[in-house]
Amino acid sequence: MNSNIYKKKRPVLVFLIPAFIFMAVFLYYPFIKNIMNSFQNISGLGTASKGFNEPWYTNYKTMFEDPNMRIAIKNTVFMILATLVGQVGIALILALLVDNIGRGKKFFQTVYFLPIVISATALGLLFNLIFLYDKGMLNQLLEKLGASGLIDWKDPKHAMITMLIPVMWQYVGFYFVILITGLNNISEELYEAAVVDGATKLQQVRYISIPLVRNVVCTCTVLAVTGALKVFDLPWIMFPKGMPVNTTWLTGTYMYYQTFNANNVDYGSAIAVVIVVLGIILSKVANRVFKEKEY
Structure with missing residues (x-):
């Protein structure tokens, strides 16, 4: 009787219809509308379109000539590379260390995951106080240690590092939890057999843990690459409107600024389309480079 349920497709379709409607209204329609907006002339939020641009690709042409957009893409690429090393890389090291300790696993899992629970707005304000x-706090500490001069952490020379540190710190715990879950799914029998063969802890990590958690690392890599393209809240709190002197623009913050501050809704829509296209391309590249394997 149970097997006959799966042969009847109509009940399944009935239950799927609400999900399709929800996705059509809140995902597909806004996305298609956003693409159309990128070719039109819209001066502000809530205002009607004045028609299609002449030529229709005006916003995309402007984007290629916009120096701030070039800065945003360059910073976003740097953010992606820093994310792979500073988030996924550090999370992998922490996961391997915690997986090999006898006591206190739950404590470290809670401590490392805590930053992802805190609001990005609160974290941005917190790190603003640290980097004043x-x-x-940081300059006061340097002063106590006898440093000769204070550092302006929001100076263009240091602005990107100032922004990257809290972004990486916030999401390390997210990838840590995913990786530690992958490590916990590895059979203990493999480690017991390795111990019988005389393998050291380092050899167990190298030949058992890392190869068997490779697919999880691939998933984290794709999430990190696509997430770096969309990061917005914490950088915007720390550097609103791309301050200082527009050196800290990211694709997400620049899109928000053009849409809500500069009232260039059509231009912001074009930037959003570019972000989606870049996300698809980079996720495909990441999947090819870090291709999952079957064990």
């Missing part, structure tokens, strides 16, 4: 020029 004269009264920030």
